[in-house]
Amino acid sequence: MKLATWNVNSLTVRLPQVLDWLMTNQVDVLVLQELKMTDDKFPLQAFQQIGYEGHCFGQKTYNGVALLSRSPATEVVRNIPGFADDMARVISADVNGVRVIGGYFPNGQEPGSDKFEYKRNWLKGLRNWVREELAKNPRLVLMGDYNITFDDADVWDPVGLKDTIHCTEEERYHLRALIALGLNDAYRLFPQTPKSYSWWDYRDFGFRRNRGLRIDHILISDALKPLATSCLIDRTPRKNERPSDHAPVMLELLQP
DNA sequence: ATGCCTCAGCTCCTGAGA
Numbered sequence A: 001m002k003l004a005t006w007n008v009n010s011l012t013v014r015l016p017q018v019l020d021w022l023m024t025n026q027v028d029v030l031v032l033q034e035l036k037m038t039d040d041k042f043p044l045q046a047f048q049q050i051g052y053e054g055h056c057f058g059q060k061t062y063n064g065v066a067l068l069s070r071s072p073a074t075e076v077v078r079n080i081p082g083f084a085d086d087m088a089r090v091i092s093a094d095v096n097g098v099r100v101i102g103g104y105f106p107n108g109q110e111p112g113s114d115k116f117e118y119k120r121n122w123l124k125g126l127r128n129w130v131r132e133e134l135a136k137n138p139r140l141v142l143m144g145d146y147n148i149t150f151d152d153a154d155v156w157d158p159v160g161l162k163d164t165i166h167c168t169e170e171e172r173y174h175l176r177a178l179i180a181l182g183l184n185d186a187y188r189l190f191p192q193t194p195k196s197y198s199w200w201d202y203r204d205f206g207f208r209r210n211r212g213l214r215i216d217h218i219l220i221s222d223a224l225k226p227l228a229t230s231c232l233i234d235r236t237p238r239k240n241e242r243p244s245d246h247a248p249v250m251l252e253l254l255q256p
Numbered sequence B: 001a002t003g004c005c006t007c008a009g010c011t012c013c014t015g016a017g018a
Helices: A011-025 A044-048 A114-136 A169-179
Strands: A002-007 A029-033 A053-057 A065-069 A074-078 A090-095 A098-104 A140-145 A183-185 A216-221 A228-233 A249-253
Touching: A002 A011, A002 A098, A002 A140, A002 A216, A011 A029, A011 A044, A029 A140, A044 A053, A053 A090, A065 A090, A065 A098, A098 A114, A114 A140, A114 A169, A140 A249, A169 A183, A216 A228, A216 A249
Parallel strands: A002 A029, A029 A098, A098 A140
Antiparallel strands: A002 A249, A029 A065, A053 A065, A074 A090, A090 A098, A140 A216, A183 A216, A228 A249
């Protein structure tokens, strides 16, 4: 079973690349972030034509998430139950006996800002809900654009970016608190090339210079950990002519 | 401190992203 996450930065612009990537990689589940479109614009038919069903939780201009799968997705839930949120950031479903949660975590803009306060509250709300979900569904995957680095290994310039957004101790605390619920950073379960990132700034040739951050993550529950066989970041789509600033992250699991 | 780049939209500038 292959699962993946990708922040596409506008599904309108990136649809041809997403279809191409799905046909090449044949993943069973793909969660998307930053659709930047309302539900009525979601290109469901295009996904159906290549063998996927899709569930969308969209919003005008900003945010927006979706879950695509080859097998039926059931028990589809939008947003975080118990956490009131105006923004479309989370979609979850059961697929092949796995509870899959796709999330677009708040950016936070800058420590001390209103948006950082929102990020803090959102992370707490997410954690409280994921704790309950894990109790009900031991086989759980939480993946998406976390907008948080785990540590310096996830940052191209840890000195220059110390304590800046995505790299603050407080954000990293929230990430570790998710791990403490019984989740594992799938990427680090396997040997990886040093300086591997999932996002590169569009500006200043960020990708060409490999000036990036690893902020897109796949967390898997303790029950799934022994079933994981690989986890990788696919940089190929970042080389496209009009790429998203994020690359997809992919996990392979033995079918539970 | 800002621009650098990209995208959406009440579009020829602005806000937001990260």
